[in-house]
Amino acid sequence: MTDARHHWDDTYAAKTDTQTSWYQPLPRRSLDLIRAAAPSRSAGIIDVGGGTSRLVDELLRDGRSDLTVLDISEIAIARSRARLRRRADSVAWIVADVTRWRPRRTWDVWHDRAVFHFLTDRDAQDAYIAALKRGTHAGSAVILATFAPTGPERCSGLPVQRYSPGSLAARLGADFALDFEASEAHQTPFGTTQDFSYAAFSRR
Numbered sequence: 760m761t762d763a764r765h766h767w768d769d770t771y772a773a774k775t776d777t778q779t780s781w782y783q784p785l786p787r788r789s790l791d792l793i794r795a796a797a798p799s800r801s802a803g804i805i806d807v808g809g810g811t812s813r814l815v816d817e818l819l820r821d822g823r824s825d826l827t828v829l830d831i832s833e834i835a836i837a838r839s840r841a842r843l844r845r846r847a848d849s850v851a852w853i854v855a856d857v858t859r860w861r862p863r864r865t866w867d868v869w870h871d872r873a874v875f876h877f878l879t880d881r882d883a884q885d886a887y888i889a890a891l892k893r894g895t896h897a898g899s900a901v902i903l904a905t906f907a908p909t910g911p912e913r914c915s916g917l918p919v920q921r922y923s924p925g926s927l928a929a930r931l932g933a934d935f936a937l938d939f940e941a942s943e944a945h946q947t948p949f950g951t952t953q954d955f956s957y958a959a960f961s962r963r
Contacts, residue, residue: 763856767810767832770915776811776838780914780947781873786814788943789872789902792959793818796868796900800824803866805894807857808874810835811842819846827866829853858886862894869894869901873955875927876905876919884920888931892962899962901935903927907942907954924958935960 776782793804800822806814809828818826826849830836833854840847853860857874869891878884895901905922906914913919922930924940939959944952 764831764833766915766917767830768834771811771832771834771838777948779811780949780951780953781945782948783945784813786812786817786872788941788957789814789870789904790817792902792939792957793868793870793900794821796902796959802868803827803864804868804870805829805866807869807871809839811838812872814870814872815839815850816843816846819843819849824849827851827853829855829857829860831856857890858883860890862890865894865896865899867899869899871902872904873906873914875903876921877914877917879918879920884930891931892934895962897962901931901960901962902957903960904943904955904957907956910954910956922956924956927956927958928960931960934963936963 801824803825804818804823805827807829809815810830810832815826815828828850836852836854875887878887905927906919908921908923910921924937928937937958938961941957943955943957945955946952
């Protein structure tokens, strides 16, 4: 965990938000999927690997009252809290490595854009899936985005595991039913394109 935390703290310390390839001024696809999965404003939503994502800003604008953001980087969490100012008090913030984290509650929506694909070791993937199962309940929505088979092989200096929605469903296992899939060509701030797979599941 220490090495991974140092890597991501160093990454965020060295770059502004718009200097990271994953930056989105408006995370439209994630917002649309969350809104469809959980129309109630009181639904519990966790953004795993939320970092400095603007997703939490938009969910607060939606009037969501039960929001959690988890990230391994304390620097990223601190930057998001500073950006939100007083609104940050309406969010639960967790600094943790998801593969070593034991959720103390369940959420109605588990969202992850681009954490799972950094887990190239099967044991780390299994640990993530164990946390996912502990942090969700029957009927929970699970929204995951990873690099697609045509996406980059590396990101932020690290290797990644690329997935199609089908291969992602196979990796998660029978406890998760694939409800929706889509591809997206993410435009980075540098003018390049990264192919993503988006998949929405129901926890059985």
